Every structure is written in structure tokens, then in C-alpha cells.
Amino acid sequence: MVSVIRAGRLVDGTGAAPIEAATIVVEDGRIREVGGEGGEPSTGGGDAERIDYSDCTVLPGLIDCHVHLVFSARPTALQDILTEDNRRLLLRAVHNAQLALRSGVTTVRDCGGRAGVIFALRDAIEAGIVPGPRIVAAGPAITTTGGHCYFLEGEADGADELRRMARRLAKEGADFFKIMSTGGRMTPGTNVSAAQFSQEELSALVVEARRLNRTVAAHGHGTAGIRNAVAAGVTTIEHCTWVSEEDSARVAYEPDVAAQMARQGTFLDPTLSPGVAIESLPESELTPSRAEVRRMRPAVHEAQRAMLALGVEPIAGTDAGVAGVPLDSMPIEVMALHRHLGLSPIEAIRAATHTAARACGREDELGSVQVGRRADLLVVEGDPTVDLGALRRVRAVFREGVLEVDRGRLVRS
Ligand SMILES: [Zn+2]
Structure with a gap:
């Protein structure tokens, strides 16, 4: 299962500067690829699920x-x-x-x-x-x-x-x-x-x-x-x-x-x-x-x-x-x-x-949007690097690539 997530902005959790218009490719619960500036990912062809958060900021859960x-x-x-x-x-x-x-x-x-x-x-x-x-x-x-x-x-x-x-x-x-x-x-x-x-x-x-x-x-x-x-x-x-x-x-x-x-x-x-x-x-x-x-x-x-x-x-x-x-x-x-x-x-x-x-001793698995990490993602409306209050405006939450929360509600039954 491959998902291609479009992010208006990506804050990867490591302290690096945000990436505008980023693409995150998730495969089997893990991050397979991260690209910037609206470029097409090399992977995630025809049958990949496409998810558009181009009006939001994506950061690690x-x-x-x-x-x-x-x-x-x-x-x-x-x-x-x-x-x-x-x-x-x-x-x-x-x-x-x-x-x-x-x-x-x-x-x-x-x-x-x-x-x-x-x-x-x-x-x-x-x-x-x-x-x-x-x-x-x-x-x-x-x-x-x-x-x-x-x-x-x-x-x-x-x-x-x-x-x-x-x-x-x-x-x-x-x-x-x-x-x-x-x-x-x-x-x-x-x-x-x-x-x-x-x-x-x-x-x-x-x-x-x-x-x-x-x-x-x-x-x-x-x-x-x-x-x-x-x-x-x-x-x-x-x-x-x-x-x-x-x-x-x-x-x-x-x-x-x-x-x-x-x-x-x-x-x-x-x-x-x-x-x-x-x-x-x-x-x-x-x-x-x-x-x-x-x-x-x-x-x-x-x-x-x-x-x-x-x-x-x-x-x-x-x-x-x-x-x-x-x-x-x-x-x-x-x-x-x-x-x-x-x-x-x-x-x-x-x-x-x-x-x-x-x-927690889990940095190889968790805590950043980097290749190989588990795809735990938080999607918020606005730009938390300018106003941390944006963290309250949760659009979606993914755990290991699975959508768990959509606009405040648990969605996986
Ligand atoms: Zn305590």
C-alpha cells in the first residue's frame, strides 16, 4: 500500500527549516521518500493513493x-x-x-x-x-x-x-x-x-x-x-x-x-x-x-x-x-x-x-519525517513555525500510515 501525501509545508521534527510544497511517500506504514518544492516523487505511480494537504502543515506525530x-x-x-x-x-x-x-x-x-x-x-x-x-x-x-x-x-x-x-x-x-x-x-x-x-x-x-x-x-x-x-x-x-x-x-x-x-x-x-x-x-x-x-x-x-x-x-x-x-x-x-x-x-x-x-531510545523509528521512520504524522491548519497555536487546529493524524483522526474524530473503527 503506497500513499503520496502533498503537504503545503513540512516540518520534519529535526529542527531543520520547513520545506514548502513537500511530498511524502508512505509505504506499508513507513516513510519511503520525502521531496520538496512540489517535485514529483520517483515512486508512487499509478495505483498509489493521493492525499492532498497542500493547504496544511505536516509534522511528525x-x-x-x-x-x-x-x-x-x-x-x-x-x-x-x-x-x-x-x-x-x-x-x-x-x-x-x-x-x-x-x-x-x-x-x-x-x-x-x-x-x-x-x-x-x-x-x-x-x-x-x-x-x-x-x-x-x-x-x-x-x-x-x-x-x-x-x-x-x-x-x-x-x-x-x-x-x-x-x-x-x-x-x-x-x-x-x-x-x-x-x-x-x-x-x-x-x-x-x-x-x-x-x-x-x-x-x-x-x-x-x-x-x-x-x-x-x-x-x-x-x-x-x-x-x-x-x-x-x-x-x-x-x-x-x-x-x-x-x-x-x-x-x-x-x-x-x-x-x-x-x-x-x-x-x-x-x-x-x-x-x-x-x-x-x-x-x-x-x-x-x-x-x-x-x-x-x-x-x-x-x-x-x-x-x-x-x-x-x-x-x-x-x-x-x-x-x-x-x-x-x-x-x-x-x-x-x-x-x-x-x-x-x-x-x-x-x-x-x-x-x-x-x-525514549526510539529515534530510528519515531519522531521525525525522514526516510525509514514510521509514518506517524500530524496535519494542522496554519503554520506552527510562526504561531504554535496552529497545533490546536488538527486536520488529521496518521499512525504508521493509517488515518486515525480526521477533523477531530476517530475514523478507524
Ligand atoms: Zn507525573
């Missing part, structure tokens, strides 16, 4: 590097996950996955859910039973007993238990590991400022992950936990808000740690969307914790801009599923990378496509 498909995104997100059983969580996850797909997200990295639910949904989508984005799944986030997100059932204490947990999750089907290196504001009783694991414990997990050919994503708010995770050699730091060890309302950025991230290629996943959501809350809905996040945002953004200046590479992750952040939030995240961290629109798109694929 977006990769959201941080979602929680089992979370409800409602103000009661914590209460919901504490009370809903796995059958209900699975139905919620199906809805969330399809919401993401309809917004142009063709791959999500799920950073914490119930193992049985997330792995089952991932496998059902791959088998074509339900439409949805490709899921790169951690299963539960690994945490200390009673630690941040303990309710996802990934509790492990000490190096031996961390190794055992990694082996168990790999056996059950985890694609990567997520570790909570500090507490989090969602889980009452955890400490955002303090490290949950020592550097030695995190190193034990990272070494085991390498042996199992998997990467490690570390949730990190407090500077102490970020420092430990970077020293242990994790692949991505999630949130990375540099909360001071002494004072949870203060930012204590450490340039030496950021410089090490740049040297060793540790990615920054700043997950800006929850902060954007809190910014627009009325005062009446500002809990003390949310008010603190709101006050700290400018200093956090300043620290993250300093990290980028040192050469740390950003990726895009929404933390969708947490309160106020539905699964179709990627346009908000990409716009926030531009507005708050100073990325150009092309750079922000790269963070949400090619760099995201690299962080």
Missing part, C-alpha cells in the same frame, strides 16, 4: 514524554486514583489515550500507572483492538514505602529491592523505569525538598536498567534528589524544579549539576502544563501548595533557561492526568516551552518530536 493515563485530570485526581478499581482505571485510560491521539499525539511515555492496566492497554492498542497512541510504559513509578505515588504499587526500599523491582517490572512488560527521586505535591505526607533515595540506591537501579536494556526517568523536585539522580546517570529528569533542601518555597538551582546533565546527555522534561493550569486558577481554588507553585514559577523557569544555556536538551511532557491537565494538553506544553523557556517554535516542535524520540 507528537510524543508526550510524561503522561499518567490512569489519572482523571480532575481537581479530585488524587481521590479518584485512591478509590477507583483497575477495571474503571482501564476504561479511563482508554478515554485518555484516545483524547491524546485526537490532539495529534501518536506516542505517549506513561510515567506511572497500574502495571496491569497500562501494559494491557498498550498491548491492546498495538494489536489494533482499540485506537490509541503508541504507549511507552513504565507500569508503576518506583517509590519508597509510603512515598510519592505509593498507590501505584511500586514501593521498593534499598538497592536490593530496587533491583528486584526492576527485574519484576521488566518481566511483566515495562518498557522503561520511572523512579521518584523526591516527594511530590500530589501525595500528602511526602517531602518535596528531600531525596527519597540515595545516589547509591539510584545507581543500583540504573545499572540494573542498563543490563535489562531499559532507560530510567527520574521525577525530581528537590535539588538533593535531582543531584542524586544525575550522578546515578538517569536518562531524563522530570519536572526539575530545583526546590531548596532548606525551604520548599525557594528555588536552589545548581549549575554544576546542570552542566553534568549537558555533558552526559541527561534530558530535561520540565512538564510546564500543570503550572500553566495553576496560573489560570481563580484565587478561591488556590490551595497553599498551588499558591507556592505559582509563586515559584518565574524562578523555576529562570533556572531551566539557564540549564538550556548550558546545553541541556529539553523534551516535551505534559504530566497529563494530574489535576487540571487533560490528555490533549501537548499544544499548551509546546507553547509553554516557547513562551517560558525561550525555545523558538521549531525548537519547541523538535522537543516534542525528534528529541522526545531520542529520550
Whole structure:
């Protein structure tokens, strides 16, 4: 099956300049040829399907590097996950996955859910039973007993238990590991400022992950936990808000740690969307914790801009599923990378496509419109390189060359 797609403009995800009047040839789910300036493709003769998006921009399907498909995104997100059983969580996850797909997200990295639910949904989508984005799944986030997100059932204490947990999750089907290196504001009783694991414990997990050919994503708010995770050699730091060890309302950025991230290629996943959501809350809905996040945002953004200046590479992750952040939030995240961290629109798109694929270890398959990659394509009206708001105007979404979304609706039954 060959399709020839005409694009008014192609943004290939690598950070290269857009190509006007491009042609993309897709064969058996993969990109076979990419041409520019309206030239006829050498392949795709008589019986090829011709698809005309000459009034649109085509870019790679977006990769959201941080979602929680089992979370409800409602103000009661914590209460919901504490009370809903796995059958209900699975139905919620199906809805969330399809919401993401309809917004142009063709791959999500799920950073914490119930193992049985997330792995089952991932496998059902791959088998074509339900439409949805490709899921790169951690299963539960690994945490200390009673630690941040303990309710996802990934509790492990000490190096031996961390190794055992990694082996168990790999056996059950985890694609990567997520570790909570500090507490989090969602889980009452955890400490955002303090490290949950020592550097030695995190190193034990990272070494085991390498042996199992998997990467490690570390949730990190407090500077102490970020420092430990970077020293242990994790692949991505999630949130990375540099909360001071002494004072949870203060930012204590450490340039030496950021410089090490740049040297060793540790990615920054700043997950800006929850902060954007809190910014627009009325005062009446500002809990003390949310008010603190709101006050700290400018200093956090300043620290993250300093990290980028040192050469740390950003990726895009929404933390969708947490309160106020539905699964179709990627346009908000990409716009926030531009507005708050100073990325150009092309750079922000790269963070949400090619760099995201690299962080997932899938750049040979995903994240760019290049020959040989899977034909995961997002078609939007307008020019996102001028106005990222165009990412909200989704005309179509293809997964592996198959039209999944047409004008906002799922079309494959
Ligand atoms: Zn999260």
C-alpha cells in the first residue's frame, strides 16, 4: 500500500527549516521518500493513493514524554486514583489515550500507572483492538514505602529491592523505569525538598536498567534528589524544579549539576502544563501548595533557561492526568516551552518530536519525517513555525500510515 501525501509545508521534527510544497511517500506504514518544492516523487505511480494537504502543515506525530493515563485530570485526581478499581482505571485510560491521539499525539511515555492496566492497554492498542497512541510504559513509578505515588504499587526500599523491582517490572512488560527521586505535591505526607533515595540506591537501579536494556526517568523536585539522580546517570529528569533542601518555597538551582546533565546527555522534561493550569486558577481554588507553585514559577523557569544555556536538551511532557491537565494538553506544553523557556517554535516542535524520540531510545523509528521512520504524522491548519497555536487546529493524524483522526474524530473503527 503506497500513499503520496502533498503537504503545503513540512516540518520534519529535526529542527531543520520547513520545506514548502513537500511530498511524502508512505509505504506499508513507513516513510519511503520525502521531496520538496512540489517535485514529483520517483515512486508512487499509478495505483498509489493521493492525499492532498497542500493547504496544511505536516509534522511528525507528537510524543508526550510524561503522561499518567490512569489519572482523571480532575481537581479530585488524587481521590479518584485512591478509590477507583483497575477495571474503571482501564476504561479511563482508554478515554485518555484516545483524547491524546485526537490532539495529534501518536506516542505517549506513561510515567506511572497500574502495571496491569497500562501494559494491557498498550498491548491492546498495538494489536489494533482499540485506537490509541503508541504507549511507552513504565507500569508503576518506583517509590519508597509510603512515598510519592505509593498507590501505584511500586514501593521498593534499598538497592536490593530496587533491583528486584526492576527485574519484576521488566518481566511483566515495562518498557522503561520511572523512579521518584523526591516527594511530590500530589501525595500528602511526602517531602518535596528531600531525596527519597540515595545516589547509591539510584545507581543500583540504573545499572540494573542498563543490563535489562531499559532507560530510567527520574521525577525530581528537590535539588538533593535531582543531584542524586544525575550522578546515578538517569536518562531524563522530570519536572526539575530545583526546590531548596532548606525551604520548599525557594528555588536552589545548581549549575554544576546542570552542566553534568549537558555533558552526559541527561534530558530535561520540565512538564510546564500543570503550572500553566495553576496560573489560570481563580484565587478561591488556590490551595497553599498551588499558591507556592505559582509563586515559584518565574524562578523555576529562570533556572531551566539557564540549564538550556548550558546545553541541556529539553523534551516535551505534559504530566497529563494530574489535576487540571487533560490528555490533549501537548499544544499548551509546546507553547509553554516557547513562551517560558525561550525555545523558538521549531525548537519547541523538535522537543516534542525528534528529541522526545531520542529520550525514549526510539529515534530510528519515531519522531521525525525522514526516510525509514514510521509514518506517524500530524496535519494542522496554519503554520506552527510562526504561531504554535496552529497545533490546536488538527486536520488529521496518521499512525504508521493509517488515518486515525480526521477533523477531530476517530475514523478507524
Ligand atoms: Zn507525573
